[in-house]
Amino acid sequence: MLTRKQIDLLKLIHTRMEQDGVAPSFDEMKDALDLRSKSGIHRLITALEERGFIRRLPHRARAIEVLKLPDALSREGFVAHVVDGGAPEKPVAPANAVPVEAAAMALPIMGKIAAGTPIEAISEAVRNVAVPGTMLNARSQHYALEVQGDSMIDLGINDGDIVVIREQNTADNGDIVVALIEGHEATLKRFRRHGGMIALEAANPAYETRLLRDDQVQVQGRLVGLIRSY
Template identity: 40%
Template sequence: MPHTAPHYLHRLPNLPLSNAWEEITASDMVEVELLGKVAAGLPIEACPDQASVLIPSRMVRRNTYALKVCGDSMIDCNIFDGDVIIIERQESAENGETAVVLINNQEVTLKKLYIEKSGVRLQPANETMAPIFLKNDDIQVLGLVMGVVRQPAQAA
């Protein structure tokens, strides 16, 4: 069976995430840490792995790492189960940004973050899934999505 190369999607600035992606070619590759899995669905326990992934150097910023996506809650932002997302480590997010969020110091999830009067709403990008409502003190932003590495579907 022929092996096909992964697709690299780089985030374009100042656009909604659902259509902010530009496919880039695999040249000048750099290794970044693959720190584990992130839930795109129900939050999962934070359990770091120690691995790495090769990505194009233009997807790397100052403090870049990767996480493997588990679940379908971000499909309307073109992020699918099994994708590897490229994250820029940051401790804050703008309203509506897609962020990796630590909940109660134990669970990690990928959602759109909205700051509301009563606290924080973590909104999936999948109309079949409900948002998660939390107090500001219950969450910590770990980073923002800057890119996606998608393995091509394997032929059966």
């Protein structure tokens, strides 16, 4: 089963090839699907490839072959095409959400996030986790991270927990966010703005608040849920 965004992208590629003989660019895909960045398109394309609807052709830069369509689209007619659409320059994560059952979705776990000393920035998925659909906003992209460390323990976020993150690049005071520091370190902290400075607050008295310039911190998402295994 595909998500609505995956179906929309597959239909867009197929329709444009039928009408114009050329595929939409990544920018056109992004705008058509109302996504904030091309990284979302990268994830959707990877998911479609993993599910056998398309394949990226080896030894051909930015080439994609459309192999099949979902039943709902197949009834409209289908002919396989090779699509030059702008493949990503580096490995990308699986799709953000794949339906598992009515009450759950599968999200990629994008590595570990530091609740302590910042670690390297998240780059690619390592496995999937089933997440209750009630945690997710259908109009947003989501991913999951494994917590490493105890700096947020007073808020009930423990080492080894899985946190569910909604992708966004802004935050309100008091939000718990994934913050990218100076472009290469990622951490999970409470966000507060003080004039032109950003405070990243721990929830453990053993850790000091980090005060950074606004241009040193990039918000990559906000905590919307937590999953714990016993």
